[in-house]
Amino acid sequence: EDQVTQSPEALRLQEGESSSLNCSYTVSGLRGLFWYRQDPGKGPEFLFTLYSAGEEKEKERLKATLTKKESFLHITAPKPEDSATYLCAVTGYALNFGKGTSLLVTP
Amino acid sequence: ETGVTQSPTHLIKTRGQQVTLRCSSQSGHNTVSWYQQALGQGPQFIFQYYREEENGRGNFPPRFSGLQFPNYSSELNVNALELDDSALYLCASSLGTSSDTQYFGPGTRLTVL
Numbered sequence: 572e573d574q575v576t577q578s579p580e581a582l583r584l585q586e587g588e589s590s591s592l593n594c595s596y597t598v599s600g601l602r603g604l605f606w607y608r609q610d611p612g613k614g615p616e617f618l619f620t621l622y623s624a625g626e627e628k629e630k631e632r633l634k635a636t637l638t639k640k641e642s643f644l645h646i647t648a649p650k651p652e653d654s655a656t657y658l659c660a661v662t663g664y665a666l667n668f669g670k671g672t673s674l675l676v677t678p
Numbered sequence: 679e680t681g682v683t684q685s686p687t688h689l690i691k692t693r694g695q696q697v698t699l700r701c702s703s704q705s706g707h708n709t710v711s712w713y714q715q716a717l718g719q720g721p722q723f724i725f726q727y728y729r730e731e732e733n734g735r736g737n738f739p740p741r742f743s744g745l746q747f748p749n750y751s752s753e754l755n756v757n758a759l760e761l762d763d764s765a766l767y768l769c770a771s772s773l774g775t776s777s778d779t780q781y782f783g784p785g786t787r788l789t790v791l
Contacts, residue, residue, distance in 0.1 A: 665736065666770075
């Protein structure tokens with residue numbers, strides 16, 4: 572059975588304090604790993620898709636990496652507007668989401 | 679290019695009632711997936727429609743049903759509402775199935791009293 576575990580559950584950072592979020596997964600036949608950002612009460616906003624181990628993608632202060640067992644979302648010099656829940660999902664068939672990491676960036 | 683839209687935004691129902699939620703897919707997308715997101719949890723897959731046919735279903739009872747129309751918009755119907763059905767219902771559209779990126783709508787917040 573596909574399983575996605577995200578850690579930590581919650582993270583509080585000072586503005587400018589870089590960190591990483593982790594997504595560990597088990598899936599039979601990975602077809603893609605996805606990162607989404609979700610603001611309270613809203614739908615998830617697509618960030619990245621990674622398909623194979625070693626792949627990396629960047630967007631502004633965010634960088635996603637993928638290995639055979641986990642993915643990291645690195646946040647460099649975060650700003651308060653980066654505060655959100657970050658969701659990781661894998662697809663072997665349908666999207667299978669983790670519970671997310673709730674990130675709070677304080678000024 | 680129009681993104682994924684959902685209606686209504688919020689809905690309040692009582693236990694035992696029936697509800698229909700609607701979704702318009704992003705232009706050019708032929709696949710729609712529905713998810714249920716309880717507070718503090720990640721979205722859970724309900725089912726997916728591809729070119730008007732159900733293309734897979736998660737662990738949800740038959741009282742959750744759906745439709746996809748020729749213009750690829752979709753409906754989610756839930757019969758005999760239960761208190762635990764209170765959640766954010768998300769619709770996502772994509773160009774194809776499995777590995778294609780899914781783009782989400784803003785969701786419908788359903789409260790069952």
